[in-house]
Amino acid sequence: MDNIRYTKGIHNLKSVDGKGGDAVIESLDDISPDLGKYIIEFAFGDIYSRPILSLQEREMITIVSLLTAGGCEPQLEVHINGALNTGIDPIKIVESFLQCLPYTGFPRVLNAIFTAKKVFKERNLTV
């Protein structure tokens, strides 16, 4: 059965997204607990526990992908917090967003920067 995937997933979810991740899972309880289960088992159990990339590298990839997709500001907020939780410096988050400029243009980067600005302010961080 899937106990191992679930246990690994909960562990990674707590390491990365902390209470922001918990809040997403809880908010699914009354509409689709299975969706919460898949986030834990597949995203955090299967993928985040893979070798070769560090959690920091995984979070950098995640926030770049969310920036590029557009319309994912709630998830971007959770994972900017996640990136900070894994020890990434705020200035490195900003720099990763600037690297997307030639590939996504300014609007997507601006939306991500303003989401980061909000998160940094909540955590009393400066760049």
Next chain:
Amino acid sequence: MDNIRYTKGIHNLKSVDGKGGDAVIESLDDISPDLGKYIIEFAFGDIYSRPILSLQEREMITIVSLLTAGGCEPQLEVHINGALNTGIDPIKIVESFLQCLPYTGFPRVLNAIFTAKKVFKERNLTV
């Protein structure tokens, strides 16, 4: 004037994209040489020469952004080559694409993996 940005851009373009980058710039000569100039000055001169992230980190961000945007297979091919040119291991490229699975779904990841497969084959690389 912009000589410095252009010179830095040419240097970075050669370090990263090698002859794949040259080919793109040359193919613009008879339709929009200014577009080639902006790629060199803005993308490679301004952005790639910024501090805080290494060229390897910049290429990882670039290929993740291109995967997520979709429909950018020609640019993805150039930058998978670019990622390899900066010394990133093929297995790390594949792993970065797998990290996108929860955020972009399977089709975008499959398209990127098949582009990587083509590039790795051309360069006689195995994962």
Next chain:
Amino acid sequence: MDNIRYTKGIHNLKSVDGKGGDAVIESLDDISPDLGKYIIEFAFGDIYSRPILSLQEREMITIVSLLTAGGCEPQLEVHINGALNTGIDPIKIVESFLQCLPYTGFPRVLNAIFTAKKVFKERNLTV
């Protein structure tokens, strides 16, 4: 003239979107009544009155397409209501969104689920 298309469109709009649809059309009165007319004539007059698919099937397709496009939460809210108005069970709406997971990834599905949660709450529905 287009009376028939308009009449069919109004009929389908009322069957499907109810007062949510009316509100959209009315809100266009002072900026682009022609846009409202095209929604009625083309979307609801031409397309929704076609054979082969039921209104329920059409609404399922619509909410899946809006989920995938991203950034269409206002329209998704109208059409989750529309799906319910045609008699689709809330659990089937949730299930349709989960089916998109492998193809769109988690963020688009989460955005759609939270829109459904809001609509279900307004209508006192449980899944």
Next chain:
Amino acid sequence: MDNIRYTKGIHNLKSVDGKGGDAVIESLDDISPDLGKYIIEFAFGDIYSRPILSLQEREMITIVSLLTAGGCEPQLEVHINGALNTGIDPIKIVESFLQCLPYTGFPRVLNAIFTAKKVFKERNLTV
């Protein structure tokens, strides 16, 4: 362990995508067999074996989502075949694509219709 998910996934993959699905999995063998494993376990093992929606309904949702995402023609080809394999009438596939017109516009629908045309021709089907 995950034997059950894998076994269910293989069963569903064969029911739905037939040899088109096998070909995708095989083509991943030398670059990312884990990606093939996730397609089987997560997409076809977890999601396709869920209750409430039939395989036919799941395939309809899948092809609508792929049409809307854009740039997923290879996956759309596999899943138009999948839709036919589950017994969906070709005319219903075409009709589902037309239902997307008001939400995605003509270009995405045209790309999907031409992919369907190719698949129908290969299978000697007429609409």
Next chain:
Amino acid sequence: MDNIRYTKGIHNLKSVDGKGGDAVIESLDDISPDLGKYIIEFAFGDIYSRPILSLQEREMITIVSLLTAGGCEPQLEVHINGALNTGIDPIKIVESFLQCLPYTGFPRVLNAIFTAKKVFKERNLTV
């Protein structure tokens, strides 16, 4: 009935897209003639015959929208021809694509420029 919309649509389609437009409509005959009818009646009959914007302005808007959407190269090819058919200078098409750089990034602009390069070559045009 819709004779007027259809007649206006055919007229506009011929003015704008010429034989490229005809080819698209014909290629739909054996799979979805209704889709061809909607292109003629809605896109070219309703929208292209509206006042306030010239056909040239409409074609400029169309190619910018297709560039931005991505994955619409076949439609972009038809409408770059359409833009030229309405008398727009090739250099103005290229310039419109460059104006998108800050908003869409380089890859979408490169894809559009290479499509324009192909069309200009077929028509023996230089910029």
Next chain:
Amino acid sequence: MDNIRYTKGIHNLKSVDGKGGDAVIESLDDISPDLGKYIIEFAFGDIYSRPILSLQEREMITIVSLLTAGGCEPQLEVHINGALNTGIDPIKIVESFLQCLPYTGFPRVLNAIFTAKKVFKERNLTV
């Protein structure tokens, strides 16, 4: 050095976006002043000062591209104001959005129209 690009950029930014543009640049001061600098130097210094297209034509292209990309409502609001600042009639803005209907579908156009409605109301404009 880049004084000329910056000076031209500030001039164009003020001509086009007025205080809306200033507000964006200022809001970047404490998180990424370099991003503000690139908006001024690259977007407004390099691109907006190019020949062949008028500022009005550039703003029309910009708002069409932002509509099509989706999820860019903050930037769309700035540039609908920008379009008005360059002297474009409100009715022409609305008409440009309607021209996108066949290519992007209704939801993107509705989102843009409601953003325009908000801007027109703030400026006491009627269409």
